[in-house]
Amino acid sequence: MTYLDDDLGMVTFSLICPECGVANPDDSLNCMVCDRDLTNIVLFLEDDSFDLELTNEHLIECRKNFWGTDRTGKVNRYPLSEIRNIEYGSPVTRFKFDFNGERKVIPLRKENMEILKDVLPIVIKRNNI
Numbered sequence: 001m002t003y004l005d006d007d008l009g010m011v012t013f014s015l016i017c018p019e020c021g022v023a024n025p026d027d028s029l030n031c032m033v034c035d036r037d038l039t040n041i042v043l044f045l046e047d048d049s050f051d052l053e054l055t056n057e058h059l060i061e062c063r064k065n066f067w068g069t070d071r072t073g074k075v076n077r078y079p080l081s082e083i084r085n086i087e088y089g090s091p092v093t094r095f096k097f098d099f100n101g102e103r104k105v106i107p108l109r110k111e112n113m114e115i116l117k118d119v120l121p122i123v124i125k126r127n128n129i
Contacts, residue, residue, distance in 0.1 A: 016044040018053045018062070043119050045112040052106070054120065056127055059083065061106065078104070080129045088117045 013023035015038060017031040024031055028038050043054040048068045053060040063074040078099050087096040093113040095106045108116065123129075 015041065016046070018044050018051060018060075021046070042123050043115065045108070045115065047107075047109055047112055049107070052108075052112070052116070054116070054123060056123060057081075059120075080124060080127070086120070088113060 013025055015024045015026050015028055016022070017024060017034060017036055017038060018041065019036040020031060020034040022031060022033045024038060030037055040055045040057075041053060042056060043052075045052040045054075049064050051062040051064070051071070053062070057080060059078040059080060061076040061078070063072045063076075064070060065072055078097075082099060084098040085096075089096060093108045093110050095108050095113065095116060097104050
């Protein structure tokens with residue numbers, strides 16, 4: 001939802017496009033640069049070795065090269081309905097879950113872990129997953 005900052009009277013641009021990385025107004029339907037559909041994106045996190053996108057149905061992990069500068073093309077899609085046994089690691093920030101009989105571990109920056117920890121349970125509950 002786009003809202004005006006009460007102090008400054010400005011629109012916030014916090015919806016990040018997973019395709020091109022541009023910040024869009026919160027209520028955007030499409031990216032203003034690359035025109036990607038943004039209606040299903042709940043959360044987008046940029047991290048050191050991957051980008052993590054959360055939609056209403058999937059957790060999508062886009063791997064990056066060693067330097068974290070470019071995507072490698074490797075994309076892992078995890079349907080939320082098939083993710084089990086979610087854990088948020090502490091003190092080391094590792095997001096862990098079971099998928100297709102395997103334990104998946106995704107290292108996250110602390111601030112990204114906190115955001116995911118707050119948002120993911122809401123998405124799962126809202127979609128009765």
